[in-house]
Amino acid sequence: xQQVKQNSPSLSVQEGRISILNCDYxxxxxxxxxxxxxxxxxxxxxxxxxxxxxxxNEDGRFTxxxxxxAKHLSLHIxxxxxxxxxxxxxAASSSSTDKLIFGTGTRLQVFP
Amino acid sequence: xxxxxxxxTHLIKTRGQHVTLRCSPISGHKSVSWYxxxxxxxxxFIFQYYEKEERGRGNFPDRFSARQFPNYSSELNVxxxxxxxxxxxxxxxxxxxxxGDQPQHFGDGTRLSIL
Numbered sequence: 645x646q647q648v649k650q651n652s653p654s655l656s657v658q659e660g661r662i663s664i665l666n667c668d669y670x671x672x673x674x675x676x677x678x679x680x681x682x683x684x685x686x687x688x689x690x691x692x693x694x695x696x697x698x699x700x701n702e703d704g705r706f707t708x709x710x711x712x713x714a715k716h717l718s719l720h721i722x723x724x725x726x727x728x729x730x731x732x733x734x735a736a737s738s739s740s741t742d743k744l745i746f747g748t749g750t751r752l753q754v755f756p
Numbered sequence: 757x758x759x760x761x762x763x764x765t766h767l768i769k770t771r772g773q774h775v776t777l778r779c780s781p782i783s784g785h786k787s788v789s790w791y792x793x794x795x796x797x798x799x800x801f802i803f804q805y806y807e808k809e810e811r812g813r814g815n816f817p818d819r820f821s822a823r824q825f826p827n828y829s830s831e832l833n834v835x836x837x838x839x840x841x842x843x844x845x846x847x848x849x850x851x852x853x854x855x856g857d858q859p860q861h862f863g864d865g866t867r868l869s870i871l
Contacts, residue, residue: 648798678859687760687846687862688799733798742789742853742860743812746798 647671648736650747657754663721665750667734670715674736678744679708679719682731691732692719724754758783760863762847768869769837777832777866781849787811788830789860790822791846799846805830806853842870 649668657663667677675696680688694701694708694717701708707720721728731751735744761780769775781788787806791799801814805824819835828849834841844867848860 680862685864687848687864690859690861693859735798740854741812742787742804742806742848742850743801743814744789744791744799744848744860745801746791748796748798 646748648734648745648747650732650734650750652750653748654751654753657724657752659726659754659756660723663719663724663728663752663754665719665721665732665734665752667717667719667747668715669717669736671736671745672712672715673738674745675739676737677708677710677717678735678737679706680733680735680746681728682733682749688733721752724752726754726756728752729754760847760849760861762845762863762866764866765864766867766869768871770871771837771839773837774833774835775837775868777834777845777847777868779830779832779847779849779863781828781830781847782861785849785851785861786828787850787853787860788824788828789848789850790830790832791848791862792816793844793846793865794842802832804853811853837870839870842868844868 678693679691731749734747789804790802793799803822804812844865848862850860
């Protein structure tokens with residue numbers, strides 16, 4: 645049972661435009677949602693998170709939106725840069741544990 | 757400050773052997789978690805340890821075990837290796853062991869290949 649889903653395995657965006665990565669979840673008990681970025685041969689790097697009591701969190705070029713009624717979150721990157729090219733993982737957890745449930749990832753490619 | 761460090765970076769074993777993977781958390785972090793990532797998938801939770809106690813366990817067989825030491829470093833042990841254990845094993849640490857406002861930080865992983 646895949647509790648966190650990223651239905652788009654890949655996304656290609658032109659430099660300077662907006663990248664929108666999507667994530668759906670099924671478990672309403674999740675309290676936190678996180679986005680990680682992963683380059684080849686490196687571990688995942690934390691990008692941004694959002695608590696279930698909020699609907700938006702912003703950090704520089706990165707903004708995460710949470711729609712609890714739809715059990716959907718998205719990561720917006722504006723403007724996109726070539727260095728953003730990586731695999732992006734959505735993850736969810738409850739407040740009582742560090743256990744993260746990850747999606748399968750979306751490969752973002754930003755081209756000039 | 758040093759991040760999460762894992763050793764070794766690569767390892768090749770044969771079926772039936774045993775392996776030990778090591779992890780040193782970020783200084784001051786008391787929680788260590790282990791994840792397995794197979795190609796094309798997201799990381800899968802194996803264990804969480806906090807203050808040397810097991811706090812959580814994922815859906816992995818008893819061949820997988822772990823422990824945390826007084827200095828908060830951790831070992832992951834896998835016995836009777838199978839071909840399907842070939843994966844990237846990731847270690848993550850966090851300050852207090854719960855809550856997304858204190859996110860986990862990952863090491864670069866150990867790539868385990870089973871022949």
